[in-house]
Amino acid sequence: MRFRPCIDIHDGKVKQIVGGTLSDSSGAAENFVAEYDADYFAKIYHDNNLRGGHIILLNKAGTAEYDATKKQALKALSAFPNGMQIGGGITAANAGDMIQAGASHVIVTSYIFDGNRPDMGKLKLLTDAVGKEHIVIDFSCRKKDGKYYVVTDRWQTFTSLQLNEQTLSEFSNYCDEFLIHGVDVEGMRQGIDEELLMILGKCKDIKITYAGGVRNLADIDIIYRLGGGKVDFTVGSALNLFGGSLDYKKVIEYVNELNG
Secondary structure, three states: OOEOOEEEEEOOEEEEEOHHHOEOOOEOOEEEEOOOOHHHHHHHHHHOOOOOEEEEEOOOOOOHHHHHHHHHHHHHHHHOOOOEEEEOOOOOOOHHHHHHOOEEEEEEOHHHEEOOEEOHHHHHHHHHHHOHHHEEEEOOEEEEOOEEEEEEOOOOEEEEEEOOHHHHHHHHHHOOEEEEEEOOOOOOOOOOOHHHHHHHHOOOOOOEEEEOOOOOHHHHHHHHHHOOOOOEEEOOOOEHHHOOOEOHHHHHHHHHHHHO
16 A cells, blocks of 8 residues: 555645535635645655655646646646656647656546546547556546446536446556545545445455545555555645645655555
């Protein structure tokens, strides 16, 4: 199990938001707004050799806010070349540019959907552009009618794709790994989605990073147990880097202890 750091950027600023509140019309409920630029955090992760974290651009592509957010993201990539992944507004047309800018992987969700269904043609275009070894599929999900469904458009829109072992197995042929936010608990700092983690823990030989609701070391221990030591995790709002009480250094130390 690895600790995967994050840098979420919204309106040109590093932020931690409450995931389910993000919308194009009214912005998002904020837990934290950083006084430092994105490269400040990327340098911290670089100095601790925490590779494989993700940078997420939370604004809609094509807006002035997205352009400001992208500038911050590029600063972070420059500060940790080939050390972080990037997602938000990624397409087959710009994925190669992001890899050249220093991203180890590009992260996609909405791009590979046509309406509420996966578009395998777009996924093939993406793999042709950068190779599956540089692709992370973000299957962040929300619960509806007792099942988990992938959500797109910055977690606003339910798709018809159910998140389960079969889905992850099928799509693993087109990516290097998955990033999965439990959107209903994202940014809440009220605990992780254990039911979702039990699904992820059953997926053998598939690289997965879980995000959502981590508040303390006990939650990290649960991720380790339910994920069989194979599911990685990220911490956002609870981390002291982002105004929370969970010490960044202690997270690193605890993960090292769990991994033996």
